[in-house]
Amino acid sequence: MMKTSLLRQAAASRVALVARPAQVAFRASSAALALSRPSRNVAAVYRFTPSLLRLYSSESAAEQLSTDAAPGPISRFEDLSRLNVHEHIVRAITQDMKYETMTDVQTMTIRPALLGKDVVAQAKTGTGKTLAFLVPVIQRIIDADPDLARPSRGRKSCDNIRAIVMSPTRELAEQIGVEARRLCKGTGVIVQTAVGGTQKNMMLRKTRIEGCHLMVATPGRLHDLLSDPSSGIAAPNLAALVLDEADRMLEVGFKLELENILTLLPDRSSVPRQTLLYSATLPKNVVGVARQFINPTNFEFVQTVKADEVPTHERVPQFIVPCRGFENVAPTLLELIRREGSSAGQPIKAIVFLPTTAAVITYSRMFRSLRYDDRSIPRVYEIHSRLAQGQRSRSADEFRQASSAILFSSDVSARGMDFPNVTHVIQMHLPRDRDTYIHRIGRTGRAGKEGKAYLLAADIEIPAARSRLPGLPIQRCTDLESASIDVSKASTLPETFIQIQQASDKVGYELKQEAYRAFLVGAFSEVDTRELVTECNNMAKYTWGMEEPPAVSPSTARLVGVSAGLRIADIPAPRKPHGGSYGGGSYGGGGDRRDDFERMERVAQSESRRGGRKPPATF
């Protein structure tokens, strides 16, 4: 009897595993939702482990099965009380944040995480992963020290941090910190944020006065604090470690730093520690690397994206605009922004991604100058690592608040950033890889909202775009006039070209020179180098208004690999932002193999097999 009921619950839970972001869910009726989210989109990878079954059996089955469409496990935030989540946390979610219904990833991970299991979770962008890991982490801090259920006035300590959340970028860490603080309102749990580019001494003073139970950090600053005994910051009883954007954090470049940090944390064999790994993308490298982070006897692997399902949202249409040459790309952007801003009837709030920092600076200056003469262009913001941290935070905050604006961005904001109501994500030139493309377009269409994604790429980039972006529903968009004009033949250029050229006058020579160099070196490895030089020269001439191609140094010319078409001269070496000692790493293997590991392996293998066999690009 019990067994049948559990099976029915399992079946019911599968029915409910529908992409259903919270904000849509409580506005639309459940009938409408059932219609709008057909069951073939259901992504059900869910295992009933013994511990979970025990928990299910201890609950009222009748309550969970009140209707056929009953959501099975906890699916409403108010029901978290039944899992003994503190009322202050539940209230923060349901009353302050105004969320009612959980998303799949929240339904599927909060309970096992509350039980102390390790979790590896993949869920689409904008489906509430942050809340999914913060709730159990904060609750377990309270479980371990019930005094923290309410604000305490006792002595504050910063040498007994209970949980650490790590993020690959500073703004994302700040954003997670803000959300964590909202959740902790009314409790005694103290959240601190530790990121680079901020005043360490200020942060330390604040942390010593206020204390710290949950630290949200970027790797460099965290390592700095933990390795410095005089900081007073310590985590001898660390109970939880979260890697947000886990696949990114485990990439070469971050992984070594991560391992250094691990050596500064208590050994898991003496201090049991829960590890939570979350991301929208889960390439196979995570599987090999996750092995050394995860407890193989007590962990849950949750995917709300099926292995063969497109990891982007159906409601966000994706377009590629083939541009005749590099010189057509910026005018096409201008035309697109004008068109989408007026025709759609709603003001445009767009993020424009570019492959290099120099290009981000160049184009944000150009569009700021355009806006000076044409107020129909929305306000322009920029964000990239060469900005002072105060500026970066200000850009992010102001863009967050804006109802209409354009944010020119490097990949700092490709992942995790939650800017509300972004209407368009526009990528100029190729994204570095498929996952970057997926995370970038994930800045729109969040929490059930609509959005559009455009990729502006020159004709010579299209073959590389096809090979980098297989298996994605990208359609060709050919109705932008600026994209197809042949500037060498046209007797009169469209207005967009004229305006872009005028705006280029406001950009300094050195910056254009630097952007030119950055375009040439490295970012388009699949593109024939001689053709790339021709394209960059055309861009310099026709859209940046330069009489002749900017000079490059002999060493740059060597890097490019050809000299034809380049103007080589002895110029100062390109400036390098201060370099750290981030380096490569290697991962070891071995260890136990349990069911979830095997499943992760299978997913990884099928993923790598599909690597060559993903449905070919359709554009």
Place this chain on the structure above:
DNA sequence: AAAAAAG
């Protein structure tokens, strides 16, 4: 080498 992440 192209982003990022400590000063």
